[in-house]
Amino acid sequence: MSVLPSAVTGALADYLAGFTEDPGYLDYGRIGPVSAAVAAETLGQTEILGRARFGSLDHFGQQDQRMREAVAAVTGFAPDQIAAQPNTSMGLMHAMFGLTGDVLLSPADFPSVPFAAMRAAEALHVATPQWLVAAESSDTVGQVTPGQVRDQLTPSTVAVAVSLVDSRTGFRADLDGIRQVIGDRLLLVDAIQGFGVLDADYTAADVVATGGQKWVRAGWGTGFLALSDRAIERLTPVVSGFVGTGADDVVPWDDVPPPVRAASAFRVSNADGVAQARFATALEEIGRVGVAAIESFVTTNTDRVIDLADEFALPVVSARDPRDRAGLIVLQPPAERLTALTAALHNHGITATIRQNEVRLSVHAALADETVDMLRGAFSTYAASARY
Numbered sequence: 001m002s003v004l005p006s007a008v009t010g011a012l013a014d015y016l017a018g019f020t021e022d023p024g025y026l027d028y029g030r031i032g033p034v035s036a037a038v039a040a041e042t043l044g045q046t047e048i049l050g051r052a053r054f055g056s057l058d059h060f061g062q063q064d065q066r067m068r069e070a071v072a073a074v075t076g077f078a079p080d081q082i083a084a085q086p087n088t089s090m091g092l093m094h095a096m097f098g099l100t101g102d103v104l105l106s107p108a109d110f111p112s113v114p115f116a117a118m119r120a121a122e123a124l125h126v127a128t129p130q131w132l133v134a135a136e137s138s139d140t141v142g143q144v145t146p147g148q149v150r151d152q153l154t155p156s157t158v159a160v161a162v163s164l165v166d167s168r169t170g171f172r173a174d175l176d177g178i179r180q181v182i183g184d185r186l187l188l189v190d191a192i193q194g195f196g197v198l199d200a201d202y203t204a205a206d207v208v209a210t211g212g213q214k215w216v217r218a219g220w221g222t223g224f225l226a227l228s229d230r231a232i233e234r235l236t237p238v239v240s241g242f243v244g245t246g247a248d249d250v251v252p253w254d255d256v257p258p259p260v261r262a263a264s265a266f267r268v269s270n271a272d273g274v275a276q277a278r279f280a281t282a283l284e285e286i287g288r289v290g291v292a293a294i295e296s297f298v299t300t301n302t303d304r305v306i307d308l309a310d311e312f313a314l315p316v317v318s319a320r321d322p323r324d325r326a327g328l329i330v331l332q333p334p335a336e337r338l339t340a341l342t343a344a345l346h347n348h349g350i351t352a353t354i355r356q357n358e359v360r361l362s363v364h365a366a367l368a369d370e371t372v373d374m375l376r377g378a379f380s381t382y383a384a385s386a387r388y
Contacts, residue, residue, distance in 0.1 A: 011288040016297070018285070019366035024349040024374045026305075029167065029193060029328050029362035032217035034278070041281040042219070045274045060273025067224070067276040070283035074291060075202040077226040083263045084224055084271035088112055088192045091209030091225035092161075094266040095188055096120040098235030099127035101158030103188070106132045106144050110167045113190050117161065124238070130157060143169065146177035158234075159186035164200060165193035168356070170318035170328030172198065179204040186231055194326045196282075197364065199292040206231040212279045215327070215364065216286070221272055222279035227263045241268035297365035298327045304372065305329050305363050312379040314341075317358070331359040333382075341382045348378035 008016065018035040025033065034042070048056050068079040075082075085091040089112040096103065096116040103117055117129040132144060132152055144162045153160075160182050162173050172194065179187055191210035194200060196217075202208050206228040212218030227235070237244060237259040244267050245252050246260030259265035286294065299322045309316050309331060318330035333341045335357055342354050350371075353360040361375075 011285075012293055015285055015289045015294070016366045019364065022349075023368050023370035025351045026361045026363060026371065026375070027351045027353055028215055028217075028364045029360060030214070030353050032214050032364070034219045035217045035282060035285065037285050038218055038278050038282050041277055042274065045277045049274065060277075061270070063273040063276035063280065064271055067271075067280040067283075070280040070287065071224050071226065073287045074196075074283055075208060075226055077203065077208070077228075081228065081232070081263050082224050082226045083266050084276060085209065085211075086221050086272070086275070087213075087223045088190055088209050088211045089116065091207075091223060091266075092116040092188070092190060093119070094225055094237070094239065095207045095209065095227075095231075095235060096127060096161075097124060097238040098266075099159055099186075100234075100236070101126075102128045102130040102154065102156045103159040103161055104130045104132055104149065104152060104157050105161040106134070108134070108166075108168075109144075109161075109163055110190065110193075113161050113163065130154065143171045144173055144178075146174055146181045149178050150181035153182065153185075157182075157185060159188055159206075161188040161190070163193060164189055164191040164195070164198065165326045165328065167193050167328075168330070168358075168360075170325050170330055170360075172319070172324050172326055175204040176201055184230070186234060193328065196286055196291070197294050197298050198326050199295050202226070203228075207235075212282060216279070216282045218279045218282035219275070221275035222282075224279075225263065225266055227266070232261060232263060235266075237265035239268060240265045243267045243270055294365045298363060301363045301365070301367040302327055302329060304367065305361055305375065308372070308376060308379060312383045314379060314382075327363045329361045329363065331361070332357065333359070337382075337386070340385050341378075344378040344382040344385070348374045348381065350375055350378050 018037055020036050021033040068082040071082050072079045092112050093116045097120045105113055107114055120127045149160055165172050186206040188207040189205040191208050192214055195210040196215040208226040212222030213220045240259040242252055244259045244265040245257045306316055315332045317332045318328055319325035338357055345352055
């Protein structure tokens with residue numbers, strides 16, 4: 001880890017010091033290594049579960065409220081509008097299966113979104129995917145803009161689904177702009193590629209689904225589904241278990257009451273208390289720092305990597321304007337040179353995502369000087385190999 005500027009103190013210094021991964025890691029868009037605070041929380045919660053001292057196990061049931069309060073502090077939703085989910089995809093499934101009518105979405109979105117829409121249509125025949133057609137002038141697959149959405153809405157469109165940040169291009173959706181053009185239709189947001197590092201207005205959405213294993217750095221099995229009052233009124237909780245009846249944690253023995261009209265209806269069983277504690281710890285740490293402060297560091301570090309790519313004439317095909325991006329930087333070398341770049345990154349110890357003839361680097365709030373030096377070495381090796 002690079003030495004922190006002397007002006008960085010308090011909660012922000014603690015947050016940045018919590019990045020303990022080895023130098024060379026630039027793949028937070030795939031998985032974020034858990035923070036030091038989350039690692040410590042995991043050990044503590046596992047110790048409680050392992051010893052099971054008298055009266056200690058009720059502690060795990062209290063983590064749901066703790067997690068929902070932590071999510072509320074970051075998103076602006078109320079705690080009772082939030083339900084725990086094991087991952088983003090399950091939250092999206094709950095939402096899509098609960099829709100009736102057409103949902104406008106991009107076929108180029110991360111598979112969690114179109115798969116949820118298609119599976120709901122195939123199983124229940126009440127929600128129908130309405131595929132967004134990209135503008136002919138668009139050079140970037142996956143960009144969903146307010147103008148595109150406005151032009152393709154129909155009277156039967158009841159909802160619009162979009163990723164907060166497109167996982168392939170790094171493009172950041174304009175949630176407020178989309179909200180303005182769709183009126184009172186539901187806005188569903190897959191927030192996984194920006195949650196925790198983008199100071200977004202989540203309350204512009206009616207449905208927010210995300211997990212904590214990427215930028216939040218809380219590990220797998222963490223996530224939530226947040227629903228506006230409008231979404232709770234319009235969505236049907238198709239898959240709703242005994243914890244979704246509003247029975248105040250009392251198991252409804254000998255009866256099967258209907259789901260409660262609340263976000264809690266979109267649950268099947270009790271959540272993993274240890275996972276919720278991990279998630280809450282990560283979000284409480286983010287809450288103390290403030291997402292805006294984290295985003296400013298991500299912006300600075302992203303600029304640093306883009307400048308380095310420019311220095312070696314590596315084509316950056318992701319957005320350069322901070323208003324249109326998050327922490328994803330997509331490089332697109334000539335197809336015949338992808339193998340050379342991949343090998344250079346590997347040989348210099350850089351962890352990145354390589355797919356579909358592109359290299360995706362994911363930059364977080366902490367960027368070690370050693371990591372930058374390793375990346376410079378990889379780019380230098382790649383550039384030198386073109387001479388032979």
